[in-house]
Amino acid sequence: MNPEYRLYHPKWHRRKVPIFWWLRKWSYMKFILRELTSLAVVYAAVLLLLQVVAVSRGEEAYANFLAFLERPRVLAANILIILGLLFHAVTWFNLAPQALVLRLLGRRIPDRVVLLAHYLGWLAVSALIFGGLARL
């Protein structure tokens, strides 16, 4: 007998959630990683802004910035950031069909079509960016 138990006074048990609950399951882990890609996004925004500042400060500042980007550590960090950005993009597009339910002639456009449209758009935008920068 449990001495703390009082007859007819049910005592529920509530589980505590561990601080690092997302270590429990791979899918939760993936979720946290996905959410952390926001850091890569804000990093990219800041670096982009710094690049604009460098360009505005004149030729020398711009050349310095390019040299800065070539440093191995900076390059390595940037590659890591790009992996984060890619993870963001892929997870973002993959979830899009669930949020975006479009109907055509009373029928739901299949998820695969919505997904494909997103990836095609991504491809087009990426090609545009590469093409544009290559022609500058």
Added chain:
Amino acid sequence: MKGRSIEPFFWSLFSSGGMLAALVLPALALALWVAIPLGWLQAPGHQHLVALIGHPVTRLCLFGLIALASFHWGHRFRFTLYDGLQLKHLFGLIATLCYGGATILTAVAAYVLWTF
């Protein structure tokens, strides 16, 4: 309508920023920060860039991208801290830091691009 939260507004910034970031940033980052430093792509000349960024449309696009990306981060990171580290009780502080940070970044971007 009364009592409904202002969350829809932040969510709209979060989701448009997320979409924009997903579409644009991987390619942009890969080109500017990997392909060019490694010499796969030739670095655009200074005058070309000045002319490009000097164009109001480019500046508007850059501003939109940086501002929305910042708020995308602010909103998402706020919830990462709430849920990921169980800091819901620091509600006010975290919201101020995240959205405040995003606002500052947006303001700096506006200033830099306006005075370019």
Added chain:
Amino acid sequence: MADSVAIEVRRYRPEEKSEPYWQRYEVPVREEWMILDALNYIKDNLDGSLSYRWACRMGVCGSCGMMVGGEPILTCASYLADHLPGPIRIEPLRGFPVVRDLVNNLDDFMDKLTAVKPWIVREQEQPLSEGEYLQTPEELDAYKQYSMCINCMLCYAACPIYELEPAFIGPAAIALAQRYNFDSRDQGAEERMDHLSRDEGIWACTFVGECSVVCPKDVDPAGAIQRYKVKAMTQWYKSMLLPWGERKR
């Protein structure tokens, strides 16, 4: 196939012990047995004190949901043989207060369910003489997916947000709100929006997406919530840009 398997049940018997504990049983393996059959075997042959809920044995009543090997499943719909070699760990669904053994208290879910008004809300009922409310197949299709919910609460057990923040209205209740919002006969979308577009409503959701993964009926509550967010967002902008449009209610 092995002829027996160990099953470890997370037991909670408050009159004996304040904390839950694991108890191990050896049950025979039969090809056609579901996890629930193994539990029934324990109850009938090994230990009559084991408490758990079940009713229909065919994936319709939604009462036999448990965590098996850490995943929320309907125990009547998962073969015992698929969980070999064991030991198979069985726990009550996560996120709910445990009453005893595998039995949870469901009051919170029930309250949340009724709060979203999961029925057809009309401003004015059409008189009987005018006949029934007719619906085209397309109109049915608009909400049918959400109407498949059996209230099994697997989605709540999969949702880390609900566990962290019990005030969160949660996946199934929001999906059921959508089931009526998308029903052409319903006129309650506004009232439901007031209740759901709150911090504990749709905005607490961060789209972990696990609810839709575990749902045995393909309801896709995660999708339902995101669609709700899009709707709430457009309404918010409308009410900001056209404040007078909102007042008329």
